[in-house]
Each structure stands twice: as structure tokens, then as C-alpha cells.
Amino acid sequence: MDGWDIPGYTAVRELGAGAFGRVVLATRDADRRRVAVKSLLDHARRAEFGLEAQLLGAVRSRHVVRLLEYVENARAAAIVMELVPGRPLREVLAERGALRPEAALAVLAGALRGLADAHRAGIVHRDCKPDNVLLTERGQAKLLDFGIAVRAGTETASVGTPAYMPPEQWQAMPADPAGDLYAATAVFFECLTGERPYRSRAVMGLAAQHFQADIPAGEAPAPLRPLILRGLAKHAEDRPADAGAFLDELEFTARRAYGRSWERTGRADLAPRRLFPRFALAA
Numbered sequence: 001m002d003g004w005d006i007p008g009y010t011a012v013r014e015l016g017a018g019a020f021g022r023v024v025l026a027t028r029d030a031d032r033r034r035v036a037v038k039s040l041l042d043h044a045r046r047a048e049f050g051l052e053a054q055l056l057g058a059v060r061s062r063h064v065v066r067l068l069e070y071v072e073n074a075r076a077a078a079i080v081m082e083l084v085p086g087r088p089l090r091e092v093l094a095e096r097g098a099l100r101p102e103a104a105l106a107v108l109a110g111a112l113r114g115l116a117d118a119h120r121a122g123i124v125h126r127d128c129k130p131d132n133v134l135l136t137e138r139g140q141a142k143l144l145d146f147g148i149a150v151r152a153g154t155e156t157a158s159v160g161t162p163a164y165m166p167p168e169q170w171q172a173m174p175a176d177p178a179g180d181l182y183a184a185t186a187v188f189f190e191c192l193t194g195e196r197p198y199r200s201r202a203v204m205g206l207a208a209q210h211f212q213a214d215i216p217a218g219e220a221p222a223p224l225r226p227l228i229l230r231g232l233a234k235h236a237e238d239r240p241a242d243a244g245a246f247l248d249e250l251e252f253t254a255r256r257a258y259g260r261s262w263e264r265t266g267r268a269d270l271a272p273r274r275l276f277p278r279f280a281l282a283a
């Protein structure tokens, strides 16, 4: 593969490319283990990339992709991760549009579990969106891409993905876990309806909608509207106290509306092997 210079790893094929790097399926030469390697293309961003690896390495969670190693030398820098056989939620939404409510709830539950573990480690993800949620073969959601994550309380310029960004992130307020609950709810809304909550094409128009527009909870199935209203509350203090508290609300609501096996039903609906036979990453 062009430009591949990560000692100890052999590239197999590209999995995805981002703004500053690319993610490659590779094998670890020592034991032939298959891994995902995110390598840096823009070396001016080495410090940020190192921080991404450090923050990812600080999170221990079944719902966050696991860091195996950070490789750095004069020519290259690479984040070596467990390979998650699955598909990005973005792809699944593009193919299917809205998901059934139980599947949307399973995605939100997985994202909240991953975020709860990140928050427990003092880290705010700041970029929860369908591109950064992988659905495993068993239909579980795993968070990835800690590229703009920071320690809670850090002040930075306003960065993020406009469609999912909470009002306080637009205002460059110190990073707060409550912002991740907002972004996860925007993703949940998209899973339920096939649309983002706010759709202005102009960035400033989108900002205004996040700040002022009525929360479009009416587009979601009636039993789930309270979750949308809580998670997309304009003010952080009106959202659930933390990801764990939001999970409790979710579980209570889901069980009442869809019965005790809502999560099993939702995950079965998301399991890529059944729905997407072309997917063969694990083979």
C-alpha cells in the first residue's frame, strides 16, 4: 500500500479515510492478528494525534473501540486498534433510512454506555455522530474516533460536526459530558426518523436552530418523545444528569413501550451478518 511505513504491521486494505489520516485493516506481523490502524497523513498534527491516542487509551469500555498500541517514529505515527468487524451506522442509515424503534434505542443505549465509560475517565468525546458509531456483527454499537475528544473542562475553539453539536459547543464553552448526551440524542433522532433534527443548509442557520428552534420531538414515535426532549434540551442542566441517568430513563421508557426484550429485538435488527451478507470483515 502506498506510503505504508508502520513497523510491525502489514497493510491489507483501506477501511476509511478521514480529513487527516486513513484507517487501514492490517495484520500484526508477530501473531497475524488483524487490527485497524489509523495512520496520520498530516504530520503538522502529530501532537493532536498523540493526544487522541492517549485519550482513547484511557477509556476501558466494551462500547468504545480499544487502543492496542500507539506507534511513532520519525516518519510515521499510527493508532493501532482492535478491529471491529461491523459497519458504520452512517452506512446503515444511508441504506435503510429510519430504523425500527427498538434498533434506534439499542444504538442510543450502546452509545450512552460508551460515553458513560469515557466520562468516567474524565473524557468528553465531542463528536458523536453516525460516522463514529460502528455496529458490530451482533448489532452492538461501539464508539470510535476520539480525534477531537478532550478532558472535561478543557476550553478550545468551537469544533465538531454542526448537525449534532450542542449549543454550548457552538459557543466554545468548556467541554462538558452533557454535550455528548445532546449529540447522542441527535443521532438517536436520525435513527428513528431518517432525518437530522435540524436541517438548515447554512451553518449559521443550523446554529440558530440548535439554539432556538422547537425540538422536533413530534417526528419521533410518541413513546420516545420524552427522551428526545430530554436529550436535545437547549440547556445542559435540563438534560439527564449524566449518561448513566439517561440510560435509566431509556431503559424504563423502552421496556414500557416495547417490552422486556426490546434490546434483543433491536440488536437482532442491526446485526450486519443477517442484514448485510456482503459484509465479511471477520472472515
Ligand SMILES: Nc1ncnc2c1ncn2[C@@H]1O[C@H](COP(=O)(O)OP(=O)(O)OP(=O)(O)O)[C@@H](O)[C@H]1O
Pocket (backbone or CB within 6 Å): 015, 016, 017, 018, 019, 020, 021, 022, 023, 036, 038, 065, 081, 082, 083, 084, 085, 086, 088, 131, 132, 144, 145, 146, 147
Ligand atoms: N477499529 C476499527 N475497526 C473497524 N473499522 C474502523 C475502525 N476504526 C475506524 N474504522 C473505519 O474507518 C473509518 C474512519 O475512522 P475514523 O473516524 O476514526 O477516522 P478519521 O480519519 O478521524 O475520519 P473522519 O475525519 O471522517 O472523522 C470509520 O468510519 C470506520 O469505517
